[in-house]
Amino acid sequence: MTAYVPVVDLSDDQDEIVNDIRNACTNYGYFKVINHGIRSDVREGALSAGEDFFDLSEDEKMEYLSNDVERPVRYGTGGGNLDGDVRSCREFIKLYANPIEDYIEMWPDEPEGFRRRMRKYAKHVRRLAMTLAEAFTESLDLGSSHLTSQMEDDGMHVITVNGYPANDEPVLSLSAHSDYSIFTILLMNNPGLEVLDRDDDEWMSISECDGLLVLVGDHLEVLSNGRYRGVVHRAFYGGDESRISIASFHSLPLYTKMKPAPALVAEDNKKKYRSSSVQDFLEFLASANNISGGDTYIESLRKY
Template sequence: MLRIAREFFELPEEERLKLYSDNLAKIIRLSTSFNLRNEKIASWRDFLGLPCYPLEDYIHEWPNTPASFRDIAGEYCKSARGLALELIEAISESLGLDKGYITSQLGKQGQHMAMSYYPSCPEPDLTYGLPPHTDHYAITVLLNDEVPGLQVFKDGQWVEVRPIPNTFIINIGDQIQVMSNGKYKSGTHRVVVNCDKDRISIPTFYSPSPDAVIGPAPQLITDDEPAVYRQYTWAEYDEKVWGNGLEKCLDMFLVENKSNHVDV
Protein backbone atom coordinates (compact mmCIF):
# COMPACT_ATOMS: atom_id res chain seq x y z
CA MET A 1 0.00 0.00 0.00
CA LEU A 2 2.83 2.39 0.82
CA ARG A 3 4.50 1.55 -2.49
CA ILE A 4 1.41 2.19 -4.59
CA ALA A 5 0.77 5.47 -2.74
CA ARG A 6 4.27 6.68 -3.52
CA GLU A 7 3.88 5.63 -7.15
CA PHE A 8 0.70 7.70 -7.35
CA PHE A 9 2.39 10.85 -6.02
CA GLU A 10 5.29 10.29 -8.41
CA LEU A 11 2.96 10.43 -11.43
CA PRO A 12 3.48 13.45 -13.74
CA GLU A 13 1.87 16.58 -12.33
CA GLU A 14 -0.56 16.91 -15.22
CA GLU A 15 -1.85 13.40 -14.49
CA ARG A 16 -2.38 14.07 -10.78
CA LEU A 17 -3.99 17.46 -11.38
CA LYS A 18 -6.88 15.78 -13.19
CA LEU A 19 -8.09 14.87 -9.69
CA TYR A 20 -7.43 18.23 -8.03
CA SER A 21 -10.33 20.14 -6.46
CA ASP A 22 -10.97 22.48 -3.52
CA ASN A 23 -14.70 21.64 -3.65
CA LEU A 24 -15.53 19.93 -0.35
CA ALA A 25 -18.58 18.30 -1.88
CA LYS A 26 -16.37 16.29 -4.24
CA ILE A 27 -15.72 13.08 -2.36
CA ILE A 28 -12.84 11.83 -4.55
CA ARG A 29 -10.31 14.60 -4.90
CA LEU A 30 -6.68 15.60 -4.71
CA SER A 31 -6.04 18.65 -2.52
CA THR A 32 -3.69 20.10 0.07
CA SER A 33 -5.37 21.51 3.18
CA PHE A 34 -8.44 20.29 4.99
CA ASN A 35 -10.50 23.21 3.76
CA LEU A 36 -8.63 25.73 1.60
CA ARG A 37 -11.60 28.07 1.51
CA ASN A 38 -11.53 29.00 5.19
CA GLU A 39 -8.03 28.16 6.41
CA LYS A 40 -5.55 30.94 7.06
CA ILE A 41 -2.49 28.73 6.50
CA ALA A 42 -2.28 25.94 3.94
CA SER A 43 -0.79 22.61 5.01
CA TRP A 44 2.50 21.44 3.49
CA ARG A 45 1.12 18.29 1.92
CA ASP A 46 -0.88 16.77 -0.91
CA PHE A 47 -3.58 14.23 -0.21
CA LEU A 48 -5.89 12.02 -2.21
CA GLY A 49 -9.25 11.53 -0.48
CA LEU A 50 -11.01 8.26 -1.24
CA PRO A 51 -14.34 6.97 0.13
CA CYS A 52 -13.99 3.26 0.85
CA TYR A 53 -17.28 1.82 2.09
CA PRO A 54 -19.27 0.28 0.57
CA LEU A 55 -16.26 -0.32 -1.66
CA GLU A 56 -18.27 -1.36 -4.71
CA ASP A 57 -20.00 2.04 -4.71
CA TYR A 58 -16.76 3.97 -5.16
CA ILE A 59 -13.87 1.90 -6.47
CA HIS A 60 -14.83 2.40 -10.12
CA GLU A 61 -14.31 6.16 -9.62
CA TRP A 62 -10.85 5.79 -8.06
CA PRO A 63 -7.73 6.55 -10.11
CA ASN A 64 -6.77 3.75 -12.47
CA THR A 65 -3.11 4.76 -12.61
CA PRO A 66 -0.78 3.29 -11.47
CA ALA A 67 -2.22 0.17 -13.09
CA SER A 68 -2.58 -1.86 -9.87
CA PHE A 69 -3.89 1.05 -7.79
CA ARG A 70 -7.50 -0.09 -7.45
CA ASP A 71 -6.62 -3.71 -6.69
CA ILE A 72 -4.04 -2.93 -4.01
CA ALA A 73 -5.86 0.00 -2.39
CA GLY A 74 -9.19 -1.84 -2.48
CA GLU A 75 -7.77 -4.90 -0.73
CA TYR A 76 -6.07 -2.67 1.82
CA CYS A 77 -9.32 -0.81 2.58
CA LYS A 78 -11.16 -4.06 3.26
CA SER A 79 -8.41 -5.23 5.62
CA ALA A 80 -8.26 -1.88 7.43
CA ARG A 81 -12.03 -1.96 7.95
CA GLY A 82 -11.79 -5.43 9.48
CA LEU A 83 -9.13 -4.22 11.91
CA ALA A 84 -11.18 -1.13 12.84
CA LEU A 85 -14.23 -3.28 13.59
CA GLU A 86 -12.23 -5.58 15.87
CA LEU A 87 -10.77 -2.62 17.75
CA ILE A 88 -14.17 -0.97 18.17
CA GLU A 89 -15.60 -4.19 19.59
CA ALA A 90 -12.71 -4.41 22.06
CA ILE A 91 -13.24 -0.77 23.10
CA SER A 92 -16.94 -1.44 23.61
CA GLU A 93 -16.22 -4.44 25.85
CA SER A 94 -13.59 -2.47 27.81
CA LEU A 95 -16.35 -0.01 28.78
CA GLY A 96 -18.54 -2.81 30.11
CA LEU A 97 -20.84 -2.65 27.09
CA ASP A 98 -21.83 -5.41 24.71
CA LYS A 99 -19.09 -5.81 22.14
CA GLY A 100 -21.49 -4.83 19.35
CA TYR A 101 -22.87 -1.73 21.08
CA ILE A 102 -20.63 0.93 19.50
CA THR A 103 -20.84 -0.71 16.07
CA SER A 104 -24.64 -0.68 16.23
CA GLN A 105 -24.65 3.00 17.20
CA LEU A 106 -22.59 3.87 14.12
CA GLY A 107 -25.44 2.81 11.84
CA LYS A 108 -24.53 1.70 8.32
CA GLN A 109 -21.10 3.23 8.93
CA GLY A 110 -18.67 4.92 6.62
CA GLN A 111 -14.99 4.67 5.76
CA HIS A 112 -12.65 7.16 4.15
CA MET A 113 -8.96 7.04 3.29
CA ALA A 114 -6.58 9.98 2.82
CA MET A 115 -3.33 9.07 1.07
CA SER A 116 -1.03 11.87 2.22
CA TYR A 117 2.30 13.00 0.78
CA TYR A 118 4.46 15.45 2.76
CA PRO A 119 7.29 16.82 0.58
CA SER A 120 10.56 17.92 2.13
CA CYS A 121 10.32 21.58 3.06
CA PRO A 122 13.10 24.20 2.75
CA GLU A 123 11.83 26.06 5.85
CA PRO A 124 10.01 23.48 8.00
CA ASP A 125 9.75 25.77 11.04
CA LEU A 126 7.38 28.05 9.13
CA THR A 127 4.61 25.54 8.44
CA TYR A 128 2.90 22.28 9.38
CA GLY A 129 2.21 19.15 7.45
CA LEU A 130 -1.06 19.27 9.40
CA PRO A 131 -1.87 21.69 12.25
CA PRO A 132 -2.92 20.42 15.70
CA HIS A 133 -6.29 18.64 15.64
CA THR A 134 -8.24 15.63 16.78
CA ASP A 135 -9.82 13.12 14.40
CA HIS A 136 -13.55 13.78 14.32
CA TYR A 137 -14.38 10.23 13.25
CA ALA A 138 -14.77 7.16 15.49
CA ILE A 139 -11.35 5.56 15.01
CA THR A 140 -8.36 5.97 12.69
CA VAL A 141 -6.06 3.23 11.43
CA LEU A 142 -2.84 4.98 10.42
CA LEU A 143 -0.14 3.52 8.18
CA ASN A 144 3.19 5.39 7.99
CA ASP A 145 6.45 4.94 6.18
CA GLU A 146 9.75 5.08 8.10
CA VAL A 147 10.03 8.90 8.14
CA PRO A 148 8.96 10.57 11.45
CA GLY A 149 6.57 13.50 11.47
CA LEU A 150 3.58 12.62 13.64
CA GLN A 151 3.50 14.21 17.10
CA VAL A 152 0.95 13.85 19.92
CA PHE A 153 0.23 16.36 22.68
CA LYS A 154 0.86 14.70 26.04
CA ASP A 155 1.46 16.17 29.50
CA GLY A 156 1.69 19.70 28.14
CA GLN A 157 4.23 19.03 25.40
CA TRP A 158 4.53 17.62 21.89
CA VAL A 159 5.93 14.09 21.74
CA GLU A 160 7.25 12.47 18.56
CA VAL A 161 5.65 9.17 17.56
CA ARG A 162 8.56 7.20 16.17
CA PRO A 163 7.62 4.94 13.24
CA ILE A 164 7.90 1.21 13.92
CA PRO A 165 8.07 -0.96 10.77
CA ASN A 166 5.06 -3.18 10.03
CA THR A 167 2.80 -1.59 12.64
CA PHE A 168 -0.26 0.64 12.66
CA ILE A 169 -0.92 3.69 14.82
CA ILE A 170 -4.47 3.83 16.18
CA ASN A 171 -6.11 7.16 16.94
CA ILE A 172 -9.22 7.33 19.09
CA GLY A 173 -11.63 9.83 17.48
CA ASP A 174 -14.16 12.31 18.79
CA GLN A 175 -17.11 9.92 18.43
CA ILE A 176 -15.56 7.31 20.74
CA GLN A 177 -14.90 10.06 23.28
CA VAL A 178 -18.57 11.03 23.19
CA MET A 179 -19.97 7.49 23.31
CA SER A 180 -17.64 6.60 26.20
CA ASN A 181 -18.83 9.75 28.03
CA GLY A 182 -15.27 11.01 28.19
CA LYS A 183 -13.63 7.81 29.43
CA TYR A 184 -11.69 7.53 26.17
CA LYS A 185 -9.99 10.68 24.91
CA SER A 186 -9.64 11.83 21.33
CA GLY A 187 -5.92 12.51 21.10
CA THR A 188 -4.62 15.88 19.85
CA HIS A 189 -1.91 15.43 17.23
CA ARG A 190 -0.12 17.28 14.45
CA VAL A 191 2.28 16.57 11.59
CA VAL A 192 5.60 18.38 11.20
CA VAL A 193 7.77 18.33 8.09
CA ASN A 194 11.52 18.32 7.57
CA CYS A 195 13.98 19.68 5.03
CA ASP A 196 15.59 16.36 4.11
CA LYS A 197 12.96 13.71 3.39
CA ASP A 198 9.45 13.41 2.05
CA ARG A 199 6.93 11.24 3.87
CA ILE A 200 3.95 9.02 3.06
CA SER A 201 1.11 8.58 5.57
CA ILE A 202 -2.21 6.79 4.97
CA PRO A 203 -4.96 7.24 7.55
CA THR A 204 -8.16 5.24 7.21
CA PHE A 205 -11.06 6.89 9.03
CA TYR A 206 -13.98 4.83 10.31
CA SER A 207 -17.13 6.88 10.90
CA PRO A 208 -20.87 6.70 11.60
CA SER A 209 -23.45 6.92 8.83
CA PRO A 210 -24.98 10.41 8.37
CA ASP A 211 -28.23 9.57 10.16
CA ALA A 212 -26.57 7.80 13.10
CA VAL A 213 -27.48 9.35 16.47
CA ILE A 214 -24.38 9.71 18.64
CA GLY A 215 -24.35 10.32 22.37
CA PRO A 216 -23.00 8.87 25.62
CA ALA A 217 -23.99 5.24 26.18
CA PRO A 218 -26.90 5.23 28.68
CA GLN A 219 -25.15 2.51 30.69
CA LEU A 220 -22.26 4.93 31.36
CA ILE A 221 -24.46 7.74 32.73
CA THR A 222 -24.92 7.81 36.52
CA ASP A 223 -25.64 10.38 39.22
CA ASP A 224 -21.91 10.60 39.87
CA GLU A 225 -21.02 10.64 36.17
CA PRO A 226 -23.78 12.52 34.32
CA ALA A 227 -23.83 12.90 30.54
CA VAL A 228 -21.03 15.14 29.33
CA TYR A 229 -22.38 15.48 25.78
CA ARG A 230 -25.80 15.90 24.20
CA GLN A 231 -27.06 13.68 21.42
CA TYR A 232 -26.57 14.70 17.78
CA THR A 233 -26.50 13.13 14.34
CA TRP A 234 -23.22 12.44 12.59
CA ALA A 235 -24.36 14.69 9.73
CA GLU A 236 -24.70 17.57 12.21
CA TYR A 237 -21.25 16.97 13.68
CA ASP A 238 -19.62 16.53 10.30
CA GLU A 239 -21.11 19.81 9.07
CA LYS A 240 -19.65 21.66 12.07
CA VAL A 241 -16.20 20.20 11.45
CA TRP A 242 -16.09 21.08 7.76
CA GLY A 243 -17.25 24.57 8.58
CA ASN A 244 -14.58 25.10 11.24
CA GLY A 245 -11.57 23.53 9.55
CA LEU A 246 -9.59 21.34 11.89
CA GLU A 247 -10.65 23.18 15.04
CA LYS A 248 -11.96 20.88 17.73
CA CYS A 249 -15.77 20.81 17.72
CA LEU A 250 -16.49 18.65 20.76
CA ASP A 251 -17.13 21.64 23.00
CA MET A 252 -20.09 22.61 20.82
CA PHE A 253 -21.87 19.44 21.94
CA LEU A 254 -21.30 19.64 25.69
CA VAL A 255 -24.34 19.40 27.92
CA GLU A 256 -25.27 22.93 28.97
CA ASN A 257 -25.08 22.24 32.73
CA LYS A 258 -21.53 23.35 33.48
CA SER A 259 -21.32 21.12 36.54
CA ASN A 260 -21.31 18.21 34.09
CA HIS A 261 -18.22 19.38 32.22
CA VAL A 262 -15.05 17.33 32.26
CA ASP A 263 -11.62 18.13 30.94
CA VAL A 264 -11.87 17.21 27.27
Protein backbone atom coordinates (compact mmCIF):
# COMPACT_ATOMS: atom_id res chain seq x y z
CA MET A 1 0.00 0.00 0.00
CA THR A 2 1.28 3.45 -0.92
CA ALA A 3 1.65 6.11 1.77
CA TYR A 4 0.30 9.62 1.47
CA VAL A 5 3.18 12.11 1.59
CA PRO A 6 2.38 15.66 2.74
CA VAL A 7 4.33 18.41 0.97
CA VAL A 8 5.95 21.52 2.47
CA ASP A 9 6.81 24.20 -0.09
CA LEU A 10 9.57 26.48 1.17
CA SER A 11 8.64 29.11 -1.42
CA ASP A 12 5.36 29.74 0.43
CA ASP A 13 5.04 32.49 3.02
CA GLN A 14 6.37 31.62 6.47
CA ASP A 15 2.98 31.27 8.15
CA GLU A 16 1.91 28.70 5.56
CA ILE A 17 5.20 26.81 5.86
CA VAL A 18 4.88 26.65 9.64
CA ASN A 19 1.26 25.53 9.46
CA ASP A 20 2.05 22.82 6.89
CA ILE A 21 4.92 21.52 9.04
CA ARG A 22 2.70 21.47 12.13
CA ASN A 23 0.05 19.45 10.30
CA ALA A 24 2.56 17.03 8.79
CA CYS A 25 4.38 16.43 12.07
CA THR A 26 1.19 16.04 14.08
CA ASN A 27 -0.50 13.61 11.70
CA TYR A 28 2.27 11.77 9.86
CA GLY A 29 5.75 12.37 11.26
CA TYR A 30 7.26 13.01 7.82
CA PHE A 31 6.88 15.23 4.78
CA LYS A 32 8.41 15.98 1.40
CA VAL A 33 10.09 19.36 1.12
CA ILE A 34 10.18 21.20 -2.21
CA ASN A 35 11.78 24.44 -3.40
CA HIS A 36 14.49 23.77 -0.83
CA GLY A 37 17.36 25.32 -2.80
CA ILE A 38 19.52 22.22 -3.29
CA ARG A 39 20.09 21.88 -7.02
CA SER A 40 19.56 18.54 -8.75
CA ASP A 41 23.23 18.34 -9.79
CA VAL A 42 24.29 18.61 -6.13
CA ARG A 43 21.87 15.87 -5.11
CA GLU A 44 22.83 13.63 -8.02
CA GLY A 45 26.51 14.23 -7.32
CA ALA A 46 26.10 12.98 -3.76
CA LEU A 47 24.15 9.90 -4.87
CA SER A 48 26.77 9.07 -7.51
CA ALA A 49 29.54 9.52 -4.93
CA GLY A 50 27.82 6.99 -2.70
CA GLU A 51 27.37 4.54 -5.55
CA ASP A 52 31.02 4.91 -6.55
CA PHE A 53 32.14 4.25 -2.96
CA PHE A 54 30.19 1.01 -2.75
CA ASP A 55 31.71 -0.05 -6.09
CA LEU A 56 35.18 0.01 -4.51
CA SER A 57 36.93 -3.26 -3.78
CA GLU A 58 36.24 -5.00 -0.49
CA ASP A 59 39.78 -4.24 0.67
CA GLU A 60 39.35 -0.52 0.04
CA LYS A 61 36.06 -0.38 1.94
CA MET A 62 37.34 -2.53 4.80
CA GLU A 63 39.83 0.22 5.62
CA TYR A 64 36.90 2.01 7.27
CA LEU A 65 35.24 -1.04 8.83
CA SER A 66 34.45 -0.59 12.52
CA ASN A 67 31.93 -1.64 15.16
CA ASP A 68 32.72 1.49 17.19
CA VAL A 69 29.50 3.54 16.96
CA GLU A 70 31.37 6.69 18.07
CA ARG A 71 33.92 6.57 15.26
CA PRO A 72 33.52 9.69 13.04
CA VAL A 73 33.96 7.70 9.81
CA ARG A 74 32.68 4.13 9.83
CA TYR A 75 31.85 1.48 7.25
CA GLY A 76 29.58 -1.42 8.05
CA THR A 77 27.14 -3.95 6.66
CA GLY A 78 23.83 -5.47 7.64
CA GLY A 79 20.79 -4.13 9.42
CA GLY A 80 18.10 -6.28 7.87
CA ASN A 81 17.53 -9.99 7.51
CA LEU A 82 19.71 -11.89 9.97
CA ASP A 83 19.06 -15.30 8.38
CA GLY A 84 21.78 -15.51 5.76
CA ASP A 85 24.25 -13.03 4.31
CA VAL A 86 23.37 -9.65 5.81
CA ARG A 87 26.02 -8.03 3.64
CA SER A 88 23.77 -8.73 0.66
CA CYS A 89 21.07 -6.52 2.22
CA ARG A 90 22.82 -3.26 3.08
CA GLU A 91 26.18 -1.60 3.44
CA PHE A 92 26.82 1.90 4.73
CA ILE A 93 29.43 4.58 5.28
CA LYS A 94 28.77 6.98 8.17
CA LEU A 95 30.39 10.44 8.17
CA TYR A 96 30.49 13.14 10.84
CA ALA A 97 29.93 16.43 9.01
CA ASN A 98 29.94 19.38 11.44
CA PRO A 99 32.15 21.29 11.73
CA ILE A 100 33.02 19.84 8.35
CA GLU A 101 36.59 21.17 8.49
CA ASP A 102 37.23 18.93 11.52
CA TYR A 103 36.25 15.75 9.69
CA ILE A 104 36.72 16.16 5.94
CA GLU A 105 40.29 14.80 5.97
CA MET A 106 39.00 11.64 7.67
CA TRP A 107 36.49 10.98 4.89
CA PRO A 108 37.43 8.49 2.17
CA ASP A 109 39.65 10.03 -0.51
CA GLU A 110 38.61 7.30 -2.91
CA PRO A 111 36.72 7.10 -5.17
CA GLU A 112 37.95 10.22 -6.92
CA GLY A 113 35.77 13.20 -6.13
CA PHE A 114 33.97 11.53 -3.22
CA ARG A 115 34.94 14.21 -0.70
CA ARG A 116 34.20 17.06 -3.08
CA ARG A 117 30.75 15.80 -4.09
CA MET A 118 29.69 14.76 -0.61
CA ARG A 119 31.02 17.95 0.98
CA LYS A 120 29.01 20.10 -1.43
CA TYR A 121 25.84 18.22 -0.56
CA ALA A 122 26.64 18.31 3.18
CA LYS A 123 26.96 22.10 3.16
CA HIS A 124 23.72 22.59 1.24
CA VAL A 125 21.72 20.17 3.35
CA ARG A 126 22.97 21.76 6.57
CA ARG A 127 21.73 25.16 5.44
CA LEU A 128 18.38 23.58 4.71
CA ALA A 129 18.41 21.96 8.16
CA MET A 130 18.79 25.34 9.87
CA THR A 131 15.81 26.68 7.92
CA LEU A 132 13.72 23.68 8.91
CA ALA A 133 14.83 23.86 12.54
CA GLU A 134 13.47 27.40 12.76
CA ALA A 135 10.16 26.34 11.25
CA PHE A 136 9.88 23.29 13.53
CA THR A 137 10.16 25.35 16.69
CA GLU A 138 7.91 28.09 15.32
CA SER A 139 5.31 25.40 14.69
CA LEU A 140 5.53 24.52 18.39
CA ASP A 141 5.24 28.21 19.39
CA LEU A 142 8.76 28.15 20.86
CA GLY A 143 10.25 30.84 18.64
CA SER A 144 12.54 30.45 15.63
CA SER A 145 15.85 30.31 17.54
CA HIS A 146 14.97 27.69 20.16
CA LEU A 147 17.02 25.00 18.36
CA THR A 148 19.25 26.94 15.99
CA SER A 149 20.96 28.79 18.83
CA GLN A 150 22.30 25.41 19.99
CA MET A 151 22.68 23.68 16.61
CA GLU A 152 24.33 26.36 14.49
CA ASP A 153 27.96 26.03 15.61
CA ASP A 154 28.39 22.65 17.28
CA GLY A 155 25.21 20.77 16.47
CA MET A 156 25.69 17.19 15.35
CA HIS A 157 25.36 16.51 11.63
CA VAL A 158 25.90 12.89 10.70
CA ILE A 159 25.56 11.64 7.14
CA THR A 160 24.88 7.97 6.54
CA VAL A 161 25.16 6.77 2.95
CA ASN A 162 23.36 3.45 2.49
CA GLY A 163 23.82 1.04 -0.39
CA TYR A 164 21.22 -1.64 -1.17
CA PRO A 165 22.10 -4.09 -3.96
CA ALA A 166 19.74 -5.16 -6.71
CA ASN A 167 17.54 -8.13 -5.75
CA ASP A 168 15.03 -10.18 -7.69
CA GLU A 169 12.66 -10.14 -4.72
CA PRO A 170 12.20 -7.40 -2.11
CA VAL A 171 14.08 -8.09 1.13
CA LEU A 172 14.08 -6.44 4.53
CA SER A 173 17.29 -4.44 4.20
CA LEU A 174 17.07 -2.22 7.28
CA SER A 175 14.92 -3.16 10.25
CA ALA A 176 12.14 -1.04 11.72
CA HIS A 177 13.37 1.93 13.75
CA SER A 178 12.87 5.60 14.44
CA ASP A 179 15.81 8.01 14.17
CA TYR A 180 17.63 9.29 17.24
CA SER A 181 18.00 12.75 15.62
CA ILE A 182 15.83 15.83 15.99
CA PHE A 183 15.01 15.30 12.34
CA THR A 184 16.46 13.53 9.34
CA ILE A 185 16.67 14.73 5.75
CA LEU A 186 16.60 11.78 3.35
CA LEU A 187 17.73 11.68 -0.27
CA MET A 188 17.27 8.49 -2.32
CA ASN A 189 17.51 7.37 -5.93
CA ASN A 190 14.98 4.51 -5.85
CA PRO A 191 11.90 3.62 -3.78
CA GLY A 192 12.30 1.16 -0.93
CA LEU A 193 11.40 3.20 2.15
CA GLU A 194 8.37 2.10 4.16
CA VAL A 195 6.68 3.91 7.05
CA LEU A 196 4.48 2.41 9.74
CA ASP A 197 0.96 3.80 9.63
CA ARG A 198 0.02 5.09 13.07
CA ASP A 199 -3.66 4.23 12.84
CA ASP A 200 -3.65 0.84 11.12
CA ASP A 201 -0.20 -0.38 12.23
CA GLU A 202 0.49 -1.36 8.61
CA TRP A 203 3.57 -0.77 6.49
CA MET A 204 3.12 1.82 3.73
CA SER A 205 5.58 2.35 0.89
CA ILE A 206 6.93 5.77 -0.06
CA SER A 207 6.75 5.69 -3.84
CA GLU A 208 8.23 9.15 -4.48
CA CYS A 209 12.00 9.53 -4.58
CA ASP A 210 12.45 12.65 -6.71
CA GLY A 211 13.07 15.07 -3.85
CA LEU A 212 13.92 15.27 -0.18
CA LEU A 213 11.97 13.59 2.59
CA VAL A 214 12.07 14.94 6.16
CA LEU A 215 11.49 12.51 9.03
CA VAL A 216 10.62 13.48 12.61
CA GLY A 217 13.19 12.00 15.00
CA ASP A 218 13.17 10.93 18.62
CA HIS A 219 14.60 14.17 19.95
CA LEU A 220 11.92 16.29 18.27
CA GLU A 221 9.39 14.01 19.92
CA VAL A 222 11.08 14.70 23.26
CA LEU A 223 11.26 18.47 22.68
CA SER A 224 7.58 18.59 21.73
CA ASN A 225 6.63 16.48 24.78
CA GLY A 226 4.88 14.06 22.46
CA ARG A 227 3.00 16.50 20.23
CA TYR A 228 5.16 15.25 17.36
CA ARG A 229 6.08 11.56 17.18
CA GLY A 230 9.12 10.05 15.52
CA VAL A 231 8.15 8.02 12.47
CA VAL A 232 8.95 4.30 12.51
CA HIS A 233 10.37 3.26 9.16
CA ARG A 234 12.37 0.53 7.43
CA ALA A 235 14.01 -0.30 4.10
CA PHE A 236 12.34 -3.07 2.12
CA TYR A 237 13.98 -3.18 -1.27
CA GLY A 238 14.05 -5.23 -4.43
CA GLY A 239 14.78 -4.03 -7.95
CA ASP A 240 16.93 -4.31 -11.04
CA GLU A 241 19.19 -1.45 -9.91
CA SER A 242 21.04 -0.80 -6.70
CA ARG A 243 19.47 1.69 -4.31
CA ILE A 244 21.34 4.56 -2.66
CA SER A 245 19.92 6.59 0.20
CA ILE A 246 21.65 9.43 2.03
CA ALA A 247 20.31 10.21 5.49
CA SER A 248 21.42 13.47 7.12
CA PHE A 249 20.80 13.36 10.87
CA HIS A 250 20.60 16.75 12.61
CA SER A 251 20.88 17.02 16.39
CA LEU A 252 22.09 19.13 19.29
CA PRO A 253 25.81 18.98 20.22
CA LEU A 254 27.02 15.53 21.28
CA TYR A 255 26.67 15.96 25.06
CA THR A 256 23.82 18.48 25.14
CA LYS A 257 20.64 17.08 26.65
CA MET A 258 17.39 17.38 24.76
CA LYS A 259 14.47 17.82 27.14
CA PRO A 260 10.78 18.61 26.76
CA ALA A 261 10.26 22.35 26.28
CA PRO A 262 9.12 23.79 29.65
CA ALA A 263 6.29 25.73 27.99
CA LEU A 264 4.87 22.53 26.51
CA VAL A 265 5.24 20.63 29.78
CA ALA A 266 3.28 23.38 31.54
CA GLU A 267 0.48 23.07 29.00
CA ASP A 268 0.33 19.28 29.38
CA ASN A 269 0.80 19.32 33.16
CA LYS A 270 3.18 16.41 32.77
CA LYS A 271 6.72 15.82 31.55
CA LYS A 272 6.39 12.75 29.35
CA TYR A 273 10.06 12.09 28.48
CA ARG A 274 13.42 11.87 30.18
CA SER A 275 16.19 14.14 28.92
CA SER A 276 18.89 12.60 26.76
CA SER A 277 21.78 13.46 24.45
CA VAL A 278 23.25 12.00 21.28
CA GLN A 279 26.02 10.57 23.46
CA ASP A 280 23.39 8.80 25.55
CA PHE A 281 21.98 7.27 22.39
CA LEU A 282 25.41 6.10 21.21
CA GLU A 283 26.02 4.42 24.56
CA PHE A 284 22.61 2.78 24.33
CA LEU A 285 23.36 1.64 20.79
CA ALA A 286 26.72 0.20 21.77
CA SER A 287 25.25 -1.71 24.69
CA ALA A 288 22.37 -2.99 22.57
CA ASN A 289 24.73 -3.90 19.72
CA ASN A 290 21.95 -2.98 17.34
CA ILE A 291 22.41 -0.54 14.47
CA SER A 292 18.68 0.19 14.31
CA GLY A 293 17.74 0.51 17.96
CA GLY A 294 16.02 3.89 17.69
CA ASP A 295 12.49 2.65 18.38
CA THR A 296 13.65 0.82 21.52
CA TYR A 297 15.61 3.89 22.55
CA ILE A 298 12.64 6.26 22.43
CA GLU A 299 10.65 3.75 24.50
CA SER A 300 13.39 4.02 27.14
CA LEU A 301 12.85 7.80 27.28
CA ARG A 302 9.08 7.75 27.66
CA LYS A 303 7.82 8.20 31.21
CA TYR A 304 4.78 6.09 32.05
